[in-house]
Amino acid sequence: MSMDRKTFLKLGGCGLAAAVAGNKLAGLVQIAGGQSAPGEKTLRASRWAMVIDTRKCQRADGCDACIRACHEAHNVPSIPDPRREIKWAWKDRFEHAFPELETSPLPGDVRERQVLLLCNHCANPPCVRVCPTRATWKRQSDGIVMMDWHRCIGCRYCVAACPYGSRSFNWFDPRPYIRNMHAEYPTRTRGVVEKCTFCEERLAEGRLPACVEACPEKALVFGDAADPNSEVSQLLREQFALRRKPELGTEPQVFYLL
């Protein structure tokens, strides 16, 4: 087949444009003769969500395996002063988690339960709205409310905006308070805010969040709420679930079964 110069150039141009557009669409960039690529085992979803079964999370020994696993995995410091503490996951009394139900009649022992709390990864996150540097943003692909610690300037607007107390501020260097500091995950430093990221770094390696994996009672279920066949969707279809402070319209993606 013969081809004149003009056609050759046209086709070549189209090919180049397609290649560039393809890479752009896939979000890949060229770096120093190499190229970035998504992880091979990355777990994907359209909308990550967690269902916490408070009935299963009632061990008499005051189990906190989930919290310890999370804090260990992310080099979270243990600071004794509650005004200065850092927490990605923690427990509180039912009434504190669901203050709007304080005067409602509730069945059985519900009122006495301790409830696991963490970032709700809201569909409509107020923290993201107020962040002046976009250090926190909602990942469009899977709904995780992400943190970019490189951009955080420590203004604490997000701490004020979050209605769930999910964000902690580093008032001083956290390193002396980290029990088992390891190089798998960076620590934070004085003057940045931190919170749970639904273990985004583990999902990228094909692993479930650390808390979900650590729970001995399988009380935490994690999955894609946009996929009707996922376990979380099934649970939410079959059972009545609560969300924290629904009246605020933040649309939490962490659900509680009673």
Place this chain on the structure above:
Amino acid sequence: MRDRVWITLGLIVFLVGITYPIWFNNAAGVRAEAPVLRKPVKGPNCVAPLEYMRASHMELLTAWRDEVVRQGNRRFVAFDGRTYTMSLSKTCLDCHDNRAEFCDRCHSYAGVSPYCWDCHVDPRQARTVRAWAGRPQAEGWAR
């Protein structure tokens, strides 16, 4: 014109004074030599061509950082076809296993001090701090 002697003398003293470090170092045999860097423990190539790394490794690190944190891409196919995880502590320090005698040595020579290590943990450092962090925290949260 009566001050000419004093002015000349003053100038000589001044010139000797400001060039003193040069005389002194020459006499003491000190030379500005490039720092001796620890060889990487793995190879044969770095994650980008050597010349690029020498001049622009900070740009590569910034690109890696943005890819991982903002785009969620964690894999890097290098110019030589090898695949790496884009990570400062887990990849760079895996081959350049001695930060003090590689990154820091060159940086102190060049007069730069990246703040990355305020957060990113050097695996060597992790071991020493681990021993130290085991101490009882009885003194409370006060700094």
